[in-house]
Amino acid sequence: MTTILEVRKLNKSFGGVTVARNIDFTLQAGAMHCLIGPNGAGKSTFFRLLLGEHTPESGTIYFGGDDITHLRSFQRIRKGISVKFQVPGIFKALSVRQNLEVAFQHHLHGASLSETVRRVLDFTNLSNEATTAAGVLSHGQQQWLEIGMAVGVEPKLLLLDEPTAGMSPDETRKTGEMLHDLNARGITILAVEHDMAFVQQISQSVTVLHMGSIFAEGSIDEMTAHPGVQEIYLGAADE
């Protein structure tokens, strides 16, 4: 197995608050990995650092062996990272099909664009909604549409920030299947997730973040049994 993402000694703080402290993190190609941790643990910040929305104070990010620490966001996307945000980041005034076209059109044209759009519509169960304005889709459908858009750039690594937030159990299950399907096609997946049942469904291994640094890593069962992990979750719940 090869390493797709490698993070070395990443540090970031806002004002006096440290949000990433000496993070070392490695992700193998083909993995399906989850990041967990209580609110404010730094999960979203970690994503934003990976995406280039924040610049780290120190540390290095390697993607596919290349140093991407100083690339702009869209340049990282073009290297093969893609993301689905927590709040659905779709274009509400555009139709579902237009959303997908915008997502794909910088590398596809004409017939191959139409074909890819059709396939992704199928994949996301949105074929019947192709001309609907994206803003009126159900919450789950909006999440799927965004996953479809994220996949459209043909990423090697897909970052998912709480992909099932606000979904019904049935939608959550379907989403899990979708992710397994994508993973089977060779896309590495890194997800931030709260729903432990869902984590169990999709992930072989998890990383626990706490106060901006990596607290523990291991299988999901190990982590739920880990006394320290239980403590930070309970401690956080007390606050």
Place this chain on the structure above:
Amino acid sequence: MNEIRLPDATEAPGRRGPRLWLSRLEGPQTMGRGLGFWIAAALVLLAAILYPAFNNDYTVGNAAYFLVWTFMAMGLGLVWGYCGALSFGQTAFFGLAGYAYGVITINIGSAFGATWLALVLAVALGGAFALLIGYFMFYGRIKGVFIGIVTLSVTLVLETFMAQTAGPQWRIGEARLNGFNGMSGMPPLTVPWFGGEILLYAGTTLYYVLLGMVVLVYLGLRMLLNAPFGNVLVAIRENPERTEMLGYGIRLYQMLAFGLGGALAGLSGVLYTAWGQYITPSSMGLTAAALPIVWVAVGGRRDITATLLGTLIVIAGFQSLTIYGSQYALVVMGALLVFTVLVTPNGLVFTVMSQIGRIFGKGRE
């Protein structure tokens, strides 16, 4: 679920080159599609072509004058309505290009179509300046209302500076900038023709030339907006972060759109200067800067057709108000603006067009 269906935007596969571009005359980013729309558009164009046959020279020349402003309005529609960046300073590019036309033509004269060379150079200068300002703003992560403030400041700096260039030391070659009183003495657009030149004073010939330019720019913008470029602009307006995370260098797109908007404002500036053989710093002032925003907002910024029609209606309407409304004209104008914003937030023309579209089932919404 509330079914809102949007027209399908799929480009017919297999089309290439000109046919592909022609197919983009209609699409998701512009209102109006199908035979009905194009028949209506052709009728409007026909009416415009026949207009001089039924009106006197003054009315035709005055209509030509209205057309002069539409380019700046369409450019602002592109930048504000489609790209989501409210520029309060399109007049900076308008004025710069207008002065450039004056300086160039006063120095090289009008023979052999030189005025058209001046037009191209001046518009390019306006566009280049807009690219520069666009680079400064978008790569500097300036957003929202601050874009308006920066652009307004730019146009006011230009105005303040130009207003004090009355002295004889302020000359470029033969051309005196002439300060607040404004620069004059440049030739009108001139077409070299057999047996003498045709001077495009405000009249039927100028009207047809401008009508042709409006049609070209309008159709060109329709194609551009329905092309992938336009899709991305709208995506940036809707959600810039998401668009960037789809791998687009959004700043480049914004800068290019801003540059194009600036070039169109420059085109209006050149045409205005050539029309009246006069350009003044006050055409870059606060009042002048606010006017394009008013035209576009009243017409409707979200659609290029609404912008075009709205601009013509507002300019003509304000002029008639001034002619017939005496001192109450400005009061009525003000009341109209407030009314428009409160009652038809998407713009007067846009709202009417969507209603028509709904009736015939061909509109965008």
Place this chain on the structure above:
Amino acid sequence: MRIHHNRTLIAALLAGTCLASGPVLAQDGPIKIGVLEDQSGDFAAATNVKVNAIRLATQEINDAGGIAGRPIELVIYDTQSDNRRYQEFMRRVLQQDQVDVVFAGFSSASREAYRPIVNQFNGLAFYNNQYEGGVCDANMIVTGAVPEQQFSTLIPWMMETYGPNVYTLAADYNFGQISAEWVRQIVAEQGGTMVGEEFIPLGVSQFSQTIQNIQQSDADFVVTLLVGAAQASYYEQANSASVGLPMASSVNVGQGYEHKRFTPPSLANMYVTTNYIEEIDTPESNDFVERFRAMFPNEPYINQEAANSYIGINLYKQLVERAGSTDHDAIRAVIAEGDVCFDGPSGNVCLDPKSQHMSHTIYLARVESDHSITFPEVWENITPYWLGDAGCDLTQNDPSAQYTPSNPPPAQ
């Protein structure tokens, strides 16, 4: 509209009154005068009265039988202090309304905006404002005073009375810069010294620094060439800082009646050369003011532009009657005779054929500490000599340009 025109045409042809020259359609009907003035916006304060002066002159002439038996019809548009409106409406009055002559413009910028259009349609326009001078254009007749008339009288008198050290405060645009140039030149000729010269951008309303600069200088008097409502705030601020120096101006009082608007004594000790203001106590002036107030009782002030506009209409009447036509060439032939004069509210005035500018009686108005006006000095028959001396001769050729002392007409 078109039908009406055609009928007029046929009637004119049938009646056989069609003359060889001049606008055929208008020969029989009323004489149409276009009026483009700023009745709203920044300049409204000084220009509404111009329109009323034109109305007054028109009514008087019409009551007395019109111009050569033809009544005057006014076509009035509000140009809103906006140069674009001048361009739009100048085309409208010349092309659509087919007026015989236009009375237009307050600011110099507005005049420069419409002048190309007047030239393009070979129209005739009266510009009735005092201004920076230098317009050499056969299509323009200027009745307002120009710098050589106002400064060649004012500055030497001031230097003689108060001393040789002069500080100029001028609006930073054409009028201010060119007027300041005149002041500089005359001060040098008279052996005085410019101890300061400062230009203020239009729209500036805060003058603390300027006031300090003046206090630091050894000025004997200050020449204030400030323009617009914002800049007029200077007087109030200078007064409250007790600058206390005499002021000289060519533009204040006579135009914007600052002495009526400001609280005494902020304008005290200001000297203005003007060709008319309502305080002038001559029988002609008093009679004019009386007739004016009879027609417009609420008029705040009758300024020099109002008198010039009134004179302009009467001069036009004389020109048309002597030319026997409204044709521009015929009218200019009359001007070329060099004896077109009029005894009006401001005394006797005459048109100079070379520049088509007007001679004036120049009154030196002094603002007293209670803001009443006295006239320490009157100069009669001051001619607008500079353009003619510099080489502008509209009887010979028509450059349609504006010249300044530092940018004079090219040598012939």
Place this chain on the structure above:
Amino acid sequence: MEFLLAIFSISYQFGDAFAFLVISCAGLAVIFGMMGIINLAHGEFIMCGAYVTAASARAGLPLPMAIACGALAAAIIGMALERTVIRHLYHRPLDSIIATWGISLIATQGVLILLGPTMQGIGTPLGSTLIGDRSYSIYRLVLFATSIGLLLGLYLLFYRTRFGVISRATIQRPDTARALGVDTRRVYALTFGLGAGLAGLAGGLYAPTMTMVPTMGSTFIVESFVTVVVGGADIFLGAAPAAAILAVIKAALTAWYGQLFGQIGLLVAVIIVIRVMPGGLSAFIKRWQK
């Protein structure tokens, strides 16, 4: 001694520019800075305050009372406008440009029609004082003191009174405030009225020193926007230091290079500030505080 006089003279110029910026921008800082409404009718609120002040002063009221009347009149008109027009535009800040531009046209031309093209001024009170060999207007010193008092008063109002705290909370999180039982519509109306009243106050304070014409407000508007933009969203962290910095720039450029550069310098300063610190000074300062 000569040196002290020079220092005083420089401070006087600075204070004068500072007072003008603070007083003219205070109303806009509330309406634009806090509420996000781009109020192009700011100048007309100032004009309204100036006109009412002049009219009341001529009717015999002492000047401070007359100024209070001017501010009050502007505040009442502001609240009426908020109720009829502005209320509908909180979610569409860019449309507020059009609406307030329309209001400004109506106000300027309406005043011209109703009250004529000019109004007689009321004269600057208090006279002047001689310091060294130069005389200074005392009223200008009063304006400077007033600007300091104004900042202090606003600080107390927004940070020490119930209304201030509720209004800041409402504007930051209207939904939360509503959930806590705040009548947010009333808070918006009062806040807008406060902004309009502050603009009226500016008009009243400067009425004795300026020409009274319907378009007089336009001379304030550029300076006001410049100060608020440089200051950023928080009036106290932003506007006061912004006014101070801009006053230095303006006074220095005007003193050394003339009024033209004073004007241009202000505009260029804005462009640079927006580029270097997009949230204005207040965001910049807040970042440092963290």
